[in-house]
Amino acid sequence: MTKSALQQTPDGFYLNRTPWFAFLLLCSIFAMWAAAAGMNDVLIAHFKKAFLLSDFETAFVQSAFYLGYFFLAIPAAMVVKRFSYKTTILIGLLLYMGGCLLFFPAAATAKYGMFLLALFVIAAGLSFLETACNTYSTLMGPRETGTRRLNISQTFHPFGAMAGVYVGSFVMFKDTDATHEQLTQMSASDAAVEQLQMIQSTLLPYKWMIAVLLLMFILIAITKFPACKGIVKDRVKTSSLGQSLSRLWRNPRFTFGVLAQFLYVGAQVGVWSFTIRLAMQMGGMNERSASWFLITTFAAYFVGKLIANFMMRKMHPAKVLAIYGVLTIVLLAYTILVPNITAVYAAVGVSIFLGPCWPTIYGLSIDGLGEDTGVGGSLLVMSIVGGGVIPIFQGLLSDATHGNMQLAYSVPLVCFVVIVAYALKCMRDARTETLPVGAVVAS
Secondary structure, three states, rough: OOOOOOEEOOOOOOOOHHHHHHHHHHHHHHHHHHHHHHHHHHHHHHHHHOOOOHHHHHHHHHHHHHHHHHHHHHHHHHHHHHHHHHHHHHHHHHHHHHHOOOOHHHHHHHHHHHHHHHHHHHHHHHHHHHHHHHHHHHOOOOOOHHHHHHHHHHOOOOHHHHHHHHHHHHOOOOOOOOOOHHHOOHHHHHHHHHHHHHHEEEEEEEHHHHHHHHHHHHHHHHHHOOOOOOOOOOHHHHHHHHHHHHHHHHHHHHHHHHHHHHHHHHHHHHHHOOHHHHHHHHHHHHHHHHHHHHHHHHHHHHHHHHHHHHOOOOOHHHHHHHHHHHHHHHHHHHHHHOOOOOHHHHHHHHHHOOOHHHHHHHHHHHHOHHHHHHHHHHHHHHHHHHHHHHHHHHHHHHHHHOOOHHHHHHHHHHHHHHHHHHHHHHHHHHHHHHHOOOOOOOO
16 A cells, blocks of 8 residues: 655645654654653752752752753744754754763862753753654644644653663662761761762763764754644744734633643652652662662653553543543642652652643643744743742752651642643533534533
């Protein structure tokens, strides 16, 4: 059977079929940025000892990282609009490599602030990648399967996250490392030597990352990608950035989606960032042993994505989001209330139900935006800054309660209450859109 020629739909945004090689390359990039985020969760526990930080201070790892998304998402959208999705991806890969290279002067100076700068530059690159790839994956095929396609792309995310945590944990953490308490009891000179060794151990994972990024850059550069930017008959009449922002601001489902995405990313990052600390606190183990719980978290995340992808064949994505959100709230409540090691198992189990949240919120929010799709996608990527805000509140709550990491998990629980409300709104909207004119929606 002859495969049909690849063509764009009349509006110029979607395709009649998916170009699988280009799409799989795109999916691989999802794993790349997941690896960077996964290593952040290891860095939080590692820097806490290496720089003798409080829980609040360690949260700035995520703040520096996710602020890069906030500041660079709009410029990334402008690059997409001016050039192409492919160009935006290549710029993102270059920035990502540049941030990894900055880890070397950061380790040489042994300054926490330099590491935060390196993480900001990495995130700037990831902002370009996510602005392009999240929207692009919804467009690389028929419109009706756009949200499902994004969920498929996001299935690559946990593999990258597991790789990042595994490599980070077993290269950075060593069984012979001094504990936080031992460091505080050493002489200043002995503690400095021990801390410098810990800081230097951060470099090897980023060397490997640079090599992989270089290979990915070459593959993307030599592969042909469809435009998917819409057909514009008269470029003089295209909307300005301000006009697009104005229309999006007046779109209640989109604005609620941005809020839901902000809270979701913050909740996800908060759950993962403090998993190692929670396991150490509840199980009385060291960082390396506790890292296994974080690795298991990403395996659970992958399983949850597969189940959600299957469910979305039969259910509306918003309904799947609502079901997953309610189950997340139940497990977070268990994590907060049960004072034994099973609370850690519940925290790991939360990740089963995190799987479809980001792509589903993204797909539901961006659906039908037309020429505002690029700007809308960049605003949703900007909302990733929630990952740099919500963990700070968790850190503050933990410090205020003398290190009670269980209680800190009440912050993501509140976030998921709002996310469920968003899912229910999308379900109501979907019912309204499918009803015939004049029909009444039951309250």
